[in-house]
Amino acid sequence: MSHRNRRLTATGAAALAGTLLMLTACGDSDEGSGSDSDSGSSGSNLITIITPPSDNPFFKAEADAAKKEAEKLGYDTSVASHDDDPNKQSELIDGAIARDSAAIILDNAGADASIGPVRKATEAGIPVFLIDREINETGIAKAQIVSNNAQGAQLAGQEFVGAMEGKGDYVELTGKESDTNAGVRSKGFADVISQYPDMKRVARQTANWDQQEAFSKMETILQRHPDIDGVIAGNDTMALGAVAALKAAKQTDVIVVGFDGSPDAIAQIKAGHMRATVLQPAALGAEQAVRQADKFIETGKTGQPEKQAIDCELVTKENAGEFGLFARR
Template structure:
């Protein structure tokens, strides 16, 4: 992808940053701040581990912070990174709207931000927004779900956090496929906020109201694990469950014949790529890439699950 500087900054502003970046470089590689949601979700932990590992490989110090999807905590963490004179910020953000102001604040302080996994609702203030192609991935998952469901039957959808752009994109991708099959009937659609515990509780309640469901399609693997646990507890291991993320937990469930499929988004590599682009920007004032970058997802089933490890797919 060709990088266009004016996509996110006027040339004069970039030039204004270069002295501070060059000064940081002269004093050593500097500090990279890594800000993600809770590491209770292995996806976000993989992001943090991947970013931290690559940053250290490239000679940077790191600080790893967790915002727990709380915009106020995230704002404080940006202030911490600014106060510590970070050379760059890598962030999986706490809200498409709420993150705009902290990213702008960092930019005004001469600190570039590189976003991963989740986009924000403004262009031109983050240097990179590297996200999985959630729509493409959701279509892959939906196609497998339809196949597993034999194109018919009542099903449930568990949605992610409403404030998260990815939740809506994945749901749209699912429905653009599933809704083409008139014999597939969605009998419940609820948000479980990306949470395993909440998904378990929602699934218990839905089962009471809809005991004949045949399938559950989930916005992420954490919710898929919660739904599957509730289904197992109810003796309903016949229900088709499909997730999204590519976690080791879901991989293990697939290999045991539990959850049927997931969609891998390369969290570890995505985080490493953000650090590499931060390093390029610190050195040269540009990344060589466009601001918004999509990484394709991969369908994971029993056939290739054995090659999956920590949100990365090894060569067969």
């Protein structure tokens, strides 16, 4: 049982004793016994978890991990998706404020667009703990816990260069321009690949983290550049879209490297259709955010710096069996 549960249990016992005394003195009056009291009690023990769409297995894994950890610590939970829509995110955060959440765990919908809603929650007395994606301001959220995207992208870049033996034409698929991670990963790839003058990037396009969009973009790119040697993608969802387009074009010898460590990507690596991915530990980051939220609720401090990074791991055919759902087994 967490410190919070022990405190709530003790408080609840005292409150129950007081309630019994009041009922004895006042008889069977219904006044003051409505749902407002129940709502306040629930709200004080509620952790709200907001992520991008759960049809992406990465976001589902972090939402599930946060929910499980929060409930293990004795909290009620509310889980919702903003669908990468800043307006919907604002509505969900307003709802969390209205419900008097004890904390918000947020994988945000934009590095700039999320600053205002995070500040609004903080000013309402609700601490916000960011996971996976940072915002472009510090001092508002209590924590920003992300994968070490620069380190992970360099791992991916090194594996990509090695697989291509330092030469050839390649394509890069990037994520949403509003997402800080997209830029950090792209720069990490470039920091490595730019050291090899015989590697030529013939196309660089955003597919907005989306598999179908990546498929369509790759189909178009292949019409203009049918002899590419490799594809490096800012996430596995886009990498899988590229793999599908390459299969449709019967170009299965093209080297594909992704980022996330999704089960589907690992399956493609085992089957020989992808060279590698970089696993970012979704569950670990979400669990850390919940534990730090619990500590902040208890003590007013997290005990950690606001900006926190967790190193990524390279997944290849040689070690693919060692990894499960966004985590090492």
